[in-house]
Amino acid sequence: MRFLLRRFxxxxxxxxxxxxxxFLFTSLAPGxxxxxxxxxxQIAPETVAALRAQYGVDxxxxxxxxxxxxxxxxxxxxFSFAYNSPVAPLLLVRARNTLVLTITSTLLAWAIxxxxxxxxxxxxxxxxxxxxxxxxxxxxxxxxxALALGLxxxxxxxxxxxxxxxxxxxxxxxxxxxRLRDLAxxxxxxxxxLVLSSLPLLxxxxxxxxxxxxxxxxxxxxxxxxxxxxxxxxxxxxxxAANPLISLFGFSIGVLLSGSLLIEVVMSWPGLGPxxxxxxxxxxxxxxxxxxxxxxxxxxxxNFLADLLLYWADPRIRTESSTR
Amino acid sequence: xxxxxxxxxxxxxxxxxxxxxxxxxFFAPYDPVEQxxxxxxxxxMRVHFLGSNGDLHARPFFYSLKPREGSFDQYEQDTTExxxxxxxxxxxxxxxxxxxxxRTHLFGAENARIYLLGTDGYGRDQLSRLLFGxxxxxxxxxxxxxxxxxxxxxxxxxxGYYGGWTDSLLMRLxxxxxxxxxxxxxxxxxxxxxxxxxxxxxxxxxxxxxGMVGWARPARLVRGVVLSxxxxxxxxxxxxxxATHAYLLCRHILPETSSVLxxxxxxxxxxxxxxxxxxxxxxxxxxxxxxxxxxxLSSLQQYSVLVSYWWMYLPALAMAPFFLGxxxxxxxxxxxxEEYKIETRSLGNLT
Numbered sequence: 274m275r276f277l278l279r280r281f282x283x284x285x286x287x288x289x290x291x292x293x294x295x296f297l298f299t300s301l302a303p304g305x306x307x308x309x310x311x312x313x314x315q316i317a318p319e320t321v322a323a324l325r326a327q328y329g330v331d332x333x334x335x336x337x338x339x340x341x342x343x344x345x346x347x348x349x350x351x352f353s354f355a356y357n358s359p360v361a362p363l364l365l366v367r368a369r370n371t372l373v374l375t376i377t378s379t380l381l382a383w384a385i386x387x388x389x390x391x392x393x394x395x396x397x398x399x400x401x402x403x404x405x406x407x408x409x410x411x412x413x414x415x416x417x418x419a420l421a422l423g424l425x426x427x428x429x430x431x432x433x434x435x436x437x438x439x440x441x442x443x444x445x446x447x448x449x450x451x452r453l454r455d456l457a458x459x460x461x462x463x464x465x466x467l468v469l470s471s472l473p474l475l476x477x478x479x480x481x482x483x484x485x486x487x488x489x490x491x492x493x494x495x496x497x498x499x500x501x502x503x504x505x506x507x508x509x510x511x512x513x514a515a516n517p518l519i520s521l522f523g524f525s526i527g528v529l530l531s532g533s534l535l536i537e538v539v540m541s542w543p544g545l546g547p548x549x550x551x552x553x554x555x556x557x558x559x560x561x562x563x564x565x566x567x568x569x570x571x572x573x574x575x576n577f578l579a580d581l582l583l584y585w586a587d588p589r590i591r592t593e594s595s596t597r
Numbered sequence: 598x599x600x601x602x603x604x605x606x607x608x609x610x611x612x613x614x615x616x617x618x619x620x621x622x623f624f625a626p627y628d629p630v631e632q633x634x635x636x637x638x639x640x641x642m643r644v645h646f647l648g649s650n651g652d653l654h655a656r657p658f659f660y661s662l663k664p665r666e667g668s669f670d671q672y673e674q675d676t677t678e679x680x681x682x683x684x685x686x687x688x689x690x691x692x693x694x695x696x697x698x699x700r701t702h703l704f705g706a707e708n709a710r711i712y713l714l715g716t717d718g719y720g721r722d723q724l725s726r727l728l729f730g731x732x733x734x735x736x737x738x739x740x741x742x743x744x745x746x747x748x749x750x751x752x753x754x755x756x757g758y759y760g761g762w763t764d765s766l767l768m769r770l771x772x773x774x775x776x777x778x779x780x781x782x783x784x785x786x787x788x789x790x791x792x793x794x795x796x797x798x799x800x801x802x803x804x805x806x807x808g809m810v811g812w813a814r815p816a817r818l819v820r821g822v823v824l825s826x827x828x829x830x831x832x833x834x835x836x837x838x839x840a841t842h843a844y845l846l847c848r849h850i851l852p853e854t855s856s857v858l859x860x861x862x863x864x865x866x867x868x869x870x871x872x873x874x875x876x877x878x879x880x881x882x883x884x885x886x887x888x889x890x891x892x893x894l895s896s897l898q899q900y901s902v903l904v905s906y907w908w909m910y911l912p913a914l915a916m917a918p919f920f921l922g923x924x925x926x927x928x929x930x931x932x933x934x935e936e937y938k939i940e941t942r943s944l945g946n947l948t
Contacts, residue, residue, distance in 0.1 A: 290773040414920035416871050418878060419913035422897050426910050429903045436903070531778030535875055539898075550879060553784055561784075568778045576776075 276590070280580045284573045291569045292345075295562045296338050307354070328352060341559070350566075351559030355552065360563040364545070368530060368567060370439060371537065371544030374460060375529045378467035382475055383525070385468070390479025391506050397484050405480075409473035421466045421539040434462050437541035463540045467533055471525070478521050482514035489513065515586055523579020531568035603929035611922040618731035622691030625725035626705045630886045631689065633710060633720035636662070638906045640672060641715040648679060656681045661709040680709040714915075715908040717896060727912045730888035734877075735919070737804050737889075738870035742862050744808025745869075746815055750858065753819025754846060758827060768820070771813035782810050783872060787881050796887040803882050807872045815861045819854050826853040856934055863927035867920050890916055 307321050332340075341351050349359035356363055389405070396402045415423075428434040435441070441455050486492065487510055495509055530545060537546035545564055552560035584590055617624055644657045658679040662672040686705040693699040705711065714723035756767040774782075787806055794802065826832060832849050840848075870890070876882035877891025878898075885892060893912045896902050902909055 286769075287773060287776045290769075291777055294773060294777070410921070410924060411917075414917050414924050416874065416913070416916070416920065418871075418874060418891075418894065419910075419916070422894060422910055422913060425897070425903055426907050429900075430907060436900070528778065531781050534780055538879065549781070549784060553787070553881070565777065565781050568781055569776055572778055573776055 277581065277584060280577055284577045287573050288566070288570060292342075292562070292566055293338070295565050296334065296341070328354065341562075350563045353552070353557055353560045355555050355557045355560070360559050363548070363560065364563050364567055367543065367545045367548045370542065371530055371533060371546070373456075374463055374537070374542060374544060375467065375533050377460065378464045378471070378533075379525050379529065381464065382468045382471045383522070386472055386475035386479055387511075390476045391483050391511065393476070394480045394483035394487060395502075395506060397487070402480075405476070409476050412469060412473040413477075417466070417470045417535050418539065420470055421463075421536045424462055424466050425540065428462055435459050436462070439543050463533070463536055463542050466536045466540070470536070471532070475521070475525075479514075479518060482517050483510055486510050486513040512586075516583065519582045519586060520579050523575045523577075523582070525575070526578055527572040527575025529575070530571040601929065601933055604926065604933065607922055607926040607929055611919075611926060614919055614922055615735065618728060618735055620693060621725075621728035621732055622693055622699065623701065624703050625722070625728045626688065626702050626711060627722045627725045628689045628691065629721065629726045629729035629888045631721065631725075633716065633722075635720065636672075636710075636712075636716055637718050637720045638909075639712050639716040639720070640906075641908050641911070642712055644682065644713075645679070654679065654681070658682055659706070659709075659711055680706045680711070682711070683707060714911050715906075717909065718902075723893070723909070723912060726888040726893055727890075727915055730890045730893050730912075731916075731919075733800065733883055733887065734870050734873050734890040737800065737807065737873040737883075738866045738868075740804045741807040741869040741872070742865040744805065745811045745865055746858055746862060748809065748812040749815030749861070750819055750851070750854065752812060753816040753854075754823055754851060756816065757820035757823030758842070758846060758850065760824075764820070768817070771816050774810070774813035779810055780872075780875070783807065783876070784881070787876060794884075796884055800883050800887075803873060803876060807869050811865060811868075815858070815865075818857045818861065822854045822857055823850055826850050856930075860927060860930045860934060863923055863930055867923040870919070 307325055344351055344359075348361055350361040350364065351359070353360050353363055393402045393405045425436055428436050435458065439456065439459050440452075441447075441459075447455060483506075491513075492505065492510060495505055500509070533542075533544065534546035534549070536542070537544040538550055541547065545567070549561060549564040552558075552564070639662055642659045642662065644659050646654055646657055648654060648658075658681045660674040660676055660678075661680060663675040665671040665673045682704055683706055684704050686702050686707075687700050688702045688705050690698065690700050710722075712722050712724070714727065717723055717726070752767055752771070756764040783806065787803075827845075827850055832845060835845055835849055873882055873889065874891035874894070877889045878895045880892075880895065882891055883889040890912065894909075896909055
């Protein structure tokens with residue numbers, strides 16, 4: 274229990290630290306959202322000054338940080354100048370869209386990577402394994418950007434898939450079932466890109482982890498007892514190889530919000546990525562801070578989840594932490 | 598210790614690839630910013646040996662493209678006149694390796710212009726832009742990785758060598774940086790720097806930003822190596838002889854970190870090239886007209902380009918060998934590191 278409490282305290286410390294860091298970076302920034310307004314002849318200088326005073330952009334850093342912290346505790350996370358609304362609801366909608374995309378693709382990638390990695394580890398060094406290794410290496414060296422753009426070029430030239438957005442124009446008029454189908458249809462391309470970009474790493478790790486335990490004496494003994502291959506691989510070898518994979522799974526959970534940024538932008542999926550980019554260009558700084566903090570929350574949460582799972586799965590960690 | 602074959606193989610591959618990019622002026626037929634206003638979005642030209650009437654040419658040649666009848670963006674081959682490909686031709690001025698004034702190009706043609714990868718919307722040669730863009734992107738990756746490793750080395754060495762509260766403070770800070778999603782961090786830092794700057798300034802700004810983001814992981818690795826090697830017998834002996842901290846660090850401890858740093862470099866460089874590409878692709882990096890691998894692809898953000906000018910995508914494929922080279926190098930370096938570890942461990946058991 275103490276182990277978990279310590280990890281939890283650590284996670285909280287990380288979040289607090291990241292928020293301070295994000296604020297420090299903003300204080301280094303030259304210019305604010307209101308600088309552009311000053312150039313416009315239609316807006317009086319007094320209005321700009323009033324707006325600056327209203328949002329407190331001229332106040333010193335600690336004061337701004339405290340008032341932002343206050344609004345985080347109230348569930349608003351600051352105020353977006355460009356959208357003229359609190360940041361939290363903005364981020365929540367976008368985060369939902371991102372999660373729809375990334376949860377699907379993460380599950381799919383793991384569902385493919387586990388059997389593929391085990392299959393390849395079983396044939397270590399043989400032709401199918403070597404072919405698969407080359408395949409993953411090639412996928413690994415194609416940058417996400419090139420992958421996403423290539424899929425887009427493919428979609429546009431064949432006309433088989435929609436090339437952007439999350440819904441058709443007539444989405445509102447569709448029946449619930451058709452809405453789901455429409456959503457799935459729009460998800461095909463970004464999900465493919467995300468799966469292809471995360472798959473090679475997962476397969477390599479699964480393969481390495483399983484290959485590591487396949488030579489263990491207990492498996493040789495089990496084989497000698499005549500336990501069928503499939504049971505051997507999935508009931509005995511995979512759990513023994515689980516520890517690094519659980520950490521990796523935690524990482525997969527952690528990047529749910531931040532890993533798809535580029536692909537979202539390229540495929541114009543209305544998730545967190547495009548919002549963040551937009552607000553960077555507009556200097557809408559509370560949205561930027563909110564976005565960074567949101568995705569850090571996931572990253573830290575994913576690590577914490579991995580710790581929990583490891584604690585549950587591995588008796589060694591439990592005893593080690595209780596004796597300490 | 599002799600370097601294994603795999604490492605040498607990948608190193609040679611990388612040196613050749615980088616050599617091509619470094620001598621971009623020689624391999625590229627044209628200047629990367631030179632515009633051929635009359636031929637925007639020209640598709641890639643094919644090099645022929647067989648003429649349209651079936652006769653074989655000794656020298657490879659190509660046909661220039663002319664607009665198809667009644668169309669303004671469709672081209673067809675003008676088969677009336679074959680243009681022979683000339684090698685070691687004198688063309689536009691450039692500086693070889695950045696300082697030698699030179700005007701010999703590997704290939705080109707005399708009365709027509711050859712575009713092996715097509716042209717972009719301003720009629721600029723995509724092949725030349727790819728090669729010159731590589732200079733920008735790869736240099737950004739190399740310098741960025743250099744900055745990261747330098748920061749990581751300093752912080753890791755200080756944390757590992759002095760220990761105590763310095764160590765805990767620095768490692769907490771490293772954990773903070775590791776917890777931040779790094780692409781977001783990159784964006785966030787870029788967000789708070791001026792947006793419109795000159796290309797040269799933007800280039801160095803990006804390198805510094807990219808270089809400062811990733812120091813945490815190398816710092817932790819270096820710290821681990823320093824921690825274990827500062828208790829080694831030869832270090833203790835040197836300390837006993839009265840060696841100063843600085844001498845111990847530079848002469849005995851930091852050389853131990855070299856293999857970790859090399860592996861990290863092979864991992865970081867392609868990652869940073871990608872970071873530069875991403876920033877430039879999104880318009881936050883090196884601005885036009887200077888080519889970089891990122892802004893070479895950024896025209897693909899327009900739907901019309903995706904639909905009609907697929908060859909604008911070709912540069913993306915041309916970059917893959919570089920990443921493959923770095924991946925192979927990193928893999929074989931890591932493998933050697935593990936073998937080395939096992940070797941030293943078994944030696945330790947023997948004694």
